[in-house]
Structures are given as structure tokens and as C-alpha cells.
Ligand SMILES: *[C@@H]1O[C@H](CO)[C@@H](O)[C@H](O)[C@H]1NC(C)=O
């Protein structure tokens with residue numbers, strides 16, 4: 001092979017790797033054209049969702065009054081200074097029950113009787129997760145609901161359902177942009193921040209700051225690919241650029257997670273040897289540091305766990321931490337020396353944000369529960385759920401119940417089933433006591449769909465997968481329908497609440513009511529405010 005040909009092949013290979021990396025392997029775009037589905041006209045108006053949330057709050061007030069519930073006991077006596085919203089991406093109720101049993105079993109107990117940290121919260125409700133044009137949500141439209149209080153189209157973030165997915169112009173239209181609870185907190189003089197185990201430009205954290213027609217537009221290279229016919233100055237800004245330069249992301253005091261590649265030029269190699277993917281040559285990490293300096297803030301950038309621990313001991317005014325080129329490693333697979341845990345990230349965030357006496361809004365995401373489920377890797381999904389519980393425990397220890405509202409929820413479910421009539425204390429990640437009708441054992445956890453399909457014999461007899469190495473974190477639990485990525489589930493997810501006004505989060509609510517109820521409790525935003533807010 002000639003040298004030129006060799007170089008051409010190498011360049012092609014690099015381009016392929018680059019493009020594959022830029023795509024979200026867990027969330028392939030739908031084969032159906034979502035653009036042709038007309039949104040419900042009334043729902044396109046953010047006021048529709050605001051009125052619905054206000055009537056839900058009024059219903060809770062009337063119910064509490066009718067029941068003669070003592071104000072303090074119902075958690076209605078105080079206003080919330082701080083709000084921390086914990087999000088388990090894809091943390092279905094089956095995931096919670098299985099993770100709780102697995103946690104207990106790690107401590108040599110039967111397990112089922114144990115509790116995740118938030119199982120002890122005084123209030124629990126259910127959230128309906130459908131989106132404007134989708135029966136089953138993705139993390140983009142659902143983030144718009146639980147952070148901005150508006151239901152949007154699948155794949156879109158921080159915009160109303162007037163914006164179709166991947167439209168190169170529509171999302172820049174100001175009338176269609178929906179502010180988040182993070183922006184409401186900033187407008188009140190409080191601070192805001194985000195923590196995630198995914199890229200900080202991934203769908204869920206982006207709901208706090210981005211306005212975009214396409215969740216995949218994390219860097220300018222992604223926008224360029226989809227909007228090739230649109231002049232570059234007319235294209236919508238990519239999510240990383242919005243985070244550093246646009247309101248409200250440009251006011252965040254804490255940004256912690258993965259995703260360095262969208263912040264660095266495609267010619268720059270990061271601290272751990274990965275290339276950036278920006279085409280515009282901008283180094284957004286340096287630009288962020290420069291912006292903080294111009295504001296007179298003492299800012300720090302962290303890329304290693306030791307930087308983070310130092311920042312926790314002596315909190316700076318503002319902290320940007322990007323610990324991987326893409327997502328953080330799964331906790332079970334990470335190097336514990338270099339990669340912080342979600343609890344450590346949460347503690348650092350709270351230390352920085354607590355410097356503002358008016359209070360703060362913090363978003364904390366356990367984002368890889370979802371990725372593990374998409375690969376049918378139940379052991380990883382349960383471990384990531386336990387890590388989220390640890391982060392909640394850390395926050396609960398650091399923040400007083402009387403002035404800090406802690407919420408824990410999920411954006412959508414998954415299709416993992418917790419099934420079979422297994423005896424008490426049986427390894428929840430192991431085989432069921434039961435056999436199928438051919439006498440072949442099966443696992444207590446299995447999936448409706450995903451890549452974990454096993455071969456069946458000609459007589460349609462299943463393979464005995466209980467003989468395989470299921471203690472390997474990458475073991476794929478059995479799936480019924482072959483799909484490269486297991487899908488999300490459409491049933492309700494739980495909402496747990498502790499702190500001021502916690503009782504508001506009982507009952508069944510639209511996902512879009514969550515930030516509006518939190519804003520009511522914390523005296524923020526455009527909607528109704530709790531009675532104690534008059535003293536606030
Ligand atoms: C659980 O039991 C095993 C086997 O007896 C032991 O090796 C392990 O240390 C125990 N773990 C805990 C957390 O007690």
C-alpha cells in the first residue's frame with residue numbers, strides 16, 4: 001500500500017471514529033418523522049402548564065386545610081432557601097426496588113427490608129413522564145418538563161412544543177424558549193449549579209441552561225453536521241457554547257461532570273490524551289476561566305479527583321470540573337484515584353454554592369443508570385442507583401431539613417422487570433427459584449427488549465444463562481426482543497421530597513409540575529408562592 005493511500009485510510013478511520021463518538025449511541029433518533037407530528041396547540045403555550053401546576057398547588061392547600069393537618073407536620077411552615085433536585089436518569093420503580101435489595105445484600109442481609117437514602121423521605125408522589133409528541137419520553141423533553149415546567153417535543157431542550165426536533169432556526173426564537181428553575185433562582189439573587197456523571201452538555205443537565213431543537217448538538221461540529229446548508233453565523237449555538245457564554249449557564253457557579261471534548265478544539269489533546277471536537281478552534285475551558293476573572297471571581301478548573309477534593313476543602317467562588325472527555329466511567333469500572341464519586345461531586349458543589357447566604361438551586365444527576373439499562377447491564381444500573389443514593393445521603397447530611405428542599409426523581413422508566421417467585425433474601429442479581437415451562441432457569445431481573453437476547457434451540461428452548469458469569473459488571477441480562485439499545489419505559493416514576501413544603505409532592509402529578517411546585521416552596525419564579533414567602 002502506498003504511503004498516501006495509507007494516510008487517506010487513516011484519515012477516514014479518524015473521521016469515522018469522530019462521527020461515531022459525536023453521536024449518542026444510547027438514544028438513536030427515531031425512525032418516525034417526529035417533525036410531522038403536530039403538537040397539541042393548547043400545550044404549546046407555557047401558560048397551559050403554569051395554570052395546571054397552579055391548580056395542583058391549590059388542590060394540595062385545600063386538602064391540607066380540610067384535613068386540619070398541622071402546618072409544621074405537613075411541611076408547609078417554612079420556605080425553602082435551597083433546592084436540590086436529584087435525577088436518576090431512567091431510574092424506574094423496579095430499579096429502585098432491586099437496588100435497595102442489592103444494597104442490603106452487599107451487607108450480608110436479606111436486603112428487601114433495606115432503604116435507599118430517599119426511601120426515608122416523608123413524601124412520595126408519582127410523575128407522568130409523557131412528552132408533547134411522545135407517549136414515552138427521552139431525557140431531553142423530560143428535562144424540559146422537570147426543569148422548565150413545560151412539556152416539549154422529544155429530542156428538544158428548553159423550548160416549547162412549537163419547536164420541532166433538529167430545526168436549525170426555530171430554537172433561537174426567544175418566544176419559544178422556556179426558562180428553567182435554575183434561571184428563576186438566579187433572578188432571585190441565589191446561585192445555581194449542575195453536577196452529573198454524564199457529559200455536562202448531555203440532555204438532562206442541559207435542561208437547566210440550554211435552548212436547543214436538538215439534544216445531539218453538544219458542540220459546533222454536531223450542529224455543522226445537521227445544518228450544513230445554514231450559514232454558520234445563522235446556526236443555533238451549540239450546547240457547550242451556550243453553557244459558557246449564554247444566560248443562565250454563564251452565571252452558574254458550579255459545573256461538574258464529564259464532556260471535555262465539546263469544550264476543546266479538534267486540534268487540542270486534553271489532560272488524559274483525548275482530542276477535542278470543536279471546529280471553531282475555541283477553547284471554552286480557557287474562555288470560562290477568563291470570564292470568571294473578568295467578573296472578579298476566584299475560579300478553579302478541575303480535571304482530576306485530587307483537584308476536586310482540594311476545592312472542597314477551600315471552596316472557590318466558581319468551579320468547573322470536567323473529569324472525562326465523554327461521560328464519567330461507571331462507578332464499578334472507574335479508577336477511584338482519579339475519578340470522583342457522585343457523592344464527592346455533590347459535596348464540592350454544595351460547599352461552593354453555600355457561600356451565597358440567599359441560597360441556591362443545584363441539579364445532581366446519576367446519569368448512567370440509563371446507559372447501563374440500555375445495554376441490559378442490570379448490575380451496573382443498580383450500582384449507579386446506589387451511588388445516587390450516596391449522593392443524596394451526603395446532601396442530606398450537609399443541608400438542614402428546615403430550609404433545604406431535597407427532591408429525588410427520574411426522567412422516565414426503563415423496561416427492566418423484577419420477576420419470578422424467588423425466596424426472600426435471594427441474590428437479586430442472580431437466578432430465580434423458578435424455571436420456565438421447559439425447565440430452564442431464568443434470572444430475577446430481565447428486560448423486555450435490548451441487546452441481551454439469547455439463542456433458542458430449534459424446539460424454542462432457551463439457553464440456561466444462569467450458568468454464565470453474571471457477577472461480571474458487563475453481564476447482559478436476558479432480553480425478549482432484540483434491539484441494539486434497550487428502550488425507555490412509559491410508566492410513571494417516583495418523586496421523593498424532604499424539607500419545606502415536602503407534602504406538595506404527594507399524589508400523581510405531571511412531570512412539568514415538579515419545578516413549579518419547587519418554585520412555589522422556594523419563593524421563586526413567575527407562579528404562585530407559598531404563604532411563608534411573604535416573610536422571606
Ligand atoms: C459478607 O459475608 C462474606 C462471607 O461470609 C464475607 O466475606 C464478607 O466480608 C461479608 N461482608 C460484609 C459487608 O459483612
Ligand SMILES: *[C@@H]1O[C@H](CO)[C@@H](O)[C@H](O)[C@H]1NC(C)=O
Pocket residue numbers: 014018266267278279280
Ligand atoms: C478540525 O477542524 C477543522 C476546521 O473546521 C477542519 O478543517 C479539520 O478537518 C478538522 N479536523 C478533524 C480531524 O476533524
Ligand SMILES: [Zn+2]
Pocket residue numbers: 026027090139370371374488
Ligand atoms: Zn436513555
